[in-house]
Amino acid sequence: MPHTDAAAVALARDGDSEAFHSLVERHSRAVYRLAYRMTGTPQDAEDVVQETFLRAYKQLGRFESRANFGTWLHRIAVNCSIDLIRSRPHREAALDLPDLEQFGATTERTDTSGATPERLMLSTEVQERIGTAMSGLSSMERAAFMLRHFEGHSIEEISQSLGLKTNATKHSIFRAVRKMRVALEPFVADA
């Protein structure tokens, strides 16, 4: 197995499938994590992982050997996720804000006195709340929010990627953030 990504890419370009195998071994988990964040379902994430490595394999010739393979693959995975999200009719229903607000209001807050913010953030309850809030996002809200929050893309870039108008992108991000606040503020407000 080649020791570095660069060596593996060079061999894979010459048709060495074992070298490409080593790249899959090193990067598939990271690609899955990104794909899952972007798409929100294990099945879609699997499809994105598959498509990402297929595209990478086909485009190995275009990869600049001085670049970082992980970063390049990450970009392909983001594009594959966006393609998948854009190809779907927006039929899945996101939780409406009133639903989430009710959810936020009715959930009993854990006694957080004495807990540090770090401990709070790692608590199972908070993580579950994040998961619930995330599942309440529509696919566009999720994608726009993930691209802005985790990938650091600008609203302008996200609008272009997702094929939305700037205001629609902003609106998606605002709604996503509002849902996060409703779900998580009770835990972090006075921490």
Add this chain to the structure above:
Amino acid sequence: MTTHLNEDDLVLHYYGELDSEASTRAQQHLGICAECRRNHTRLQRVMAAVDAMPDPVLPDGYERIVWARLQPDLSSPSGWRAWLSFSPARLAWMAAILVLVSGAFFAGRMTKPQTAATQVVSADQVRQQILLAALSEHLDKSQTMLIDLVTADGDDVVDVSTERDRATDLVAANRLYRQSAAATGEAGVAELLDQLEELLVELAASPDKLSSEEINSVRQRIDSNGLLFKVRVLSSTVRERQKQQIRTRSAAL
């Protein structure tokens, strides 16, 4: 900025999306307004909590599963030579395309003049029929492989190399059918094909021989999911749909 910052302004400010003038005004306002500062701090805390979003849990050997799914697609030669290698999935699509083309041709030649709408409906029916036939064949092959696996003999170790090779052949086609089912809103079919694919992928990545414990675990999985039974039911449902389509077409002619 003398007016309060609303929630949206705070979000734009947090992400550095305000223009420089608005950003300066927001910063100045936060310096003098305790209420907005409190809101801003809350937003920062919520965002920090979002950063702690847990990663999905992946099984041990996940990389092996990804590779087993990928390998059939990577091994095929690129360019025009790819069309000389006939994977089951490619065969299914080629058959669909061929029949569509010839169906459209014969529809034009052999039948009475039709309206454009009728022709579209007819081509769509032909396409569905071909896909149903391909899916039916795929389910039959999968069913036979599962039965062979469940009934495989062996004392300490069981040779599953034949089943593994068959599973490898079935993975790519299964994926294609699952995606088609999901895209056309056949959620139940997609879910079952997903379960089947999970097993096919694991089998495709397995060694030549499995210990009796390993093979028992595979059998238990097939039993506990009722996978074989579900595949049988789907197979007969698909066949029934095929018959129905043929009847509908005959009645329409």
